Amino acid sequence: MDVLRPPLIRIGGRVYRKNLIQEQPCPQEExxxxxxxxxxxxxxxxxxxxxxxxxxxxxxxxxxVPSALYKYIIGKKGETKKRLETETRTSISIPKPGVEGEIVxxxxxxxxxxxxxxxxxxxLDSFRKRQPFTHFLSLxxxxxxxxxxxxxxxxEVLQKCSQDHGVSSSLFQNPxxxxxxxGTLVLLNEQEIQKACDLLQQCKEDxxxxxxxxxxxxxxxxxxxxxxxxPAMTDVLYAKVHMKDGSDRLQVVADRLVERFVASGLxxxxxxxxKLHATVMNTLFRKDPTEERNNTMTGKSSFKERESFNGxxxxxxFENFHFGEVQLDSVRLSxxxxxxxxxxxxxxxxx
Numbered sequence: 001m002d003v004l005r006p007p008l009i010r011i012g013g014r015v016y017r018k019n020l021i022q023e024q025p026c027p028q029e030e031x032x033x034x035x036x037x038x039x040x041x042x043x044x045x046x047x048x049x050x051x052x053x054x055x056x057x058x059x060x061x062x063x064x065v066p067s068a069l070y071k072y073i074i075g076k077k078g079e080t081k082k083r084l085e086t087e088t089r090t091s092i093s094i095p096k097p098g099v100e101g102e103i104v105x106x107x108x109x110x111x112x113x114x115x116x117x118x119x120x121x122x123x124l125d126s127f128r129k130r131q132p133f134t135h136f137l138s139l140x141x142x143x144x145x146x147x148x149x150x151x152x153x154x155x156e157v158l159q160k161c162s163q164d165h166g167v168s169s170s171l172f173q174n175p176x177x178x179x180x181x182x183g184t185l186v187l188l189n190e191q192e193i194q195k196a197c198d199l200l201q202q203c204k205e206d207x208x209x210x211x212x213x214x215x216x217x218x219x220x221x222x223x224x225x226x227x228x229x230x231p232a233m234t235d236v237l238y239a240k241v242h243m244k245d246g247s248d249r250l251q252v253v254a255d256r257l258v259e260r261f262v263a264s265g266l267x268x269x270x271x272x273x274x275k276l277h278a279t280v281m282n283t284l285f286r287k288d289p290t291e292e293r294n295n296t297m298t299g300k301s302s303f304k305e306r307e308s309f310n311g312x313x314x315x316x317x318f319e320n321f322h323f324g325e326v327q328l329d330s331v332r333l334s335x336x337x338x339x340x341x342x343x344x345x346x347x348x349x350x351x
Contacts, residue, residue: 052110052113052114054110055106057106057108058106058107058108058109058113059106059107059108059109059110059112059113060104060105060106060107060113061104061105061113061114061117062102062103062104062105063102063103063105063117063120063121064102064191065102065103065120065124066100066188066189066191066192067095067097067098067099067100067101067188067189068131068188068189069124069127069128069188070094070095070097070103071097072123072124072127073092073094073103073120073123073124074094080123081094084116084119084120085116088107088112088113088115088116088119089107089108089109089112090105090106090107090112090113090115090116091105091106091107092104092105092116092120093105093106100189100190100191103120105117105120128186128188129268131186131188132186133184133185133186133336134185134186134187134188134335134336135184135185135186135187135193135196135333135334135335135336135348136181136182136183136184136185136333136334136336137181137182137183137185137200137257137261137331137332137333137334138179138180138181138182138331138332138334138345139179139180139182139328139330139331139332140178140179140330140332140344141178141179141180141221141241141278141326142175142176142177142178142179142342142343142344143324143326145324145326146178146221146323146324146326147175147176147178149322149323149324150173150175150178150280150323151175153280153318153321153323154169154172156317156318157314157318160313160317161313161314161317164309164310164311164312164313164314165232165309165310166283166286166307166308166309166310167309167310167314168286168309170285170286171281171282171283171285171286171309172280172281172285173279173280173281173282173285174343176339176342176343176344177339177343177344177345178278178280179278179334179344179345180241180254180276180277180278182254182257182258182274182331183257183258183261183267183270183274184267185261185266185267185333187266187348192266193333193348193349195264195266196261196266196333196348196349197333197348197349199260199261199264199266200331200333200349200350200351201349201351202260203256203257203260203351204351206260207253207256208253208256208257208331208351211249211252211253211256212249212253216327216328216329217243217249217250217253217327217328217329218243218244218245218325218326218327218328219241219242219243219244219250219325219326219327219328220241220242220243220244220322220324220325221239221240221241221278221322221323221324221325221326222239222240222242222320222321222322222323223239223240223319223320223321224237224238224239224240224280224314224315224318224319224321225237225238225240225277225315226238226311226315228308231310231311231312231315232310232311232312233308233310234281234283234308234309234310234311235282235283235284235306235308235309236279236281236282236283237279237280237281237282237311237314237315238277238278238279238280239277239278239280239321239323240276240277241276241277241278242276244325250276250328251273251274251276253331254274254276255273255274257331258274278323281309281311281314283306283307283308283309284306286306286307330350330351331350331351332345332347332349332350333347333348333349333350334346334347334348335347335348
């Protein structure tokens with residue numbers, strides 16, 4: 001990293017520098033990571049930029065923080081919290097583990113409270129980015145006609161390409177969960193889920209209805225493509241999706257949704273444009289065909305090494321396979337590792 005050009009972190013419309021921290025390897029038993037933002041992280045923070053309340057004993061401010069992130073503020077054996085309090089001359093009150101509430105920072109000096117809050121925000125932002133996503137914005141493609149054609153595709157692939165390296169029935173998507181993914185989110189409590197639901201409705205009012213004319217979008221699902229560079233070493237095979245009328249309205253809606261959610265802080269920007277695709281085969285499904293059912297109980301996903309498959313013949317034989325046409329009439333906030341009565345992902349909200 002160029003020390004003259006440190007990475008920048010955006011929080012609440014403000015930009016902070018992230019200082020380089022030398023991490024020493026620790027041979028002892030693995031514990032919770034202890035991340036600490038150094039004093040330089042908030043040196044340029046103006047006191048007026050943070051809402052601080054004056055009290056009889058000094059100053060205080062409050063932060064809404066999901067309980068799942070408390071441990072990162074506390075740190076290993078409470079060391080992170082102690083250092084923050086010592087260096088900023090503040091007291092940080094954190095609710096009990098598992099109890100949703102506010103973190104309260106108090107101190108004699110306004111500047112100390114502002115400094116502590118800024119460091120806590122930078123710390124939380126760093127660890128939030130490491131969390132696996134919990135929800136995603138999706139467009140269901142699991143209508144009966146599409147499912148039927150998908151099952152035909154699966155049957156024909158296994159008939160014609162089962163001898164190709166790595167091809168097996170466990171690679172195929174669950175037909176009830178066929179979908180387009182617009183973007184992924186890390187929502188760690190009910191308040192954040194509600195915020196995402198409210199924003200989705202606001203997007204409908206602000207631009208979605210205007211772009212779509214308040215009518216469903218007719219799309220065609222046809223042809224297959226692969227994600228990586230070498231078709232002989234494929235991990236994800238997807239069906240291509242495009243507007244039946246040849247317009248770019250679906251792309252515009254998807255891009256605008258991501259833009260709005262990124263601006264709100266609920267989503268991280270990954271690409272310049274949303275890649276409209278519907279996964280039909282994925283090597284993540286191979287290792288444990290019941291992964292989604294098991295993870296519905298645990299809420300977690302275990303990392304397993306992927307084994308690629310040779311998709312060359314599939315791409316050649318099914319280049320123009322027609323999965324069908326479908327009307328897209330809703331965008332859903334879908335919960336990862338879940339199922340509803342129809343077999344699709346459980347929905348936390350939709351427009």
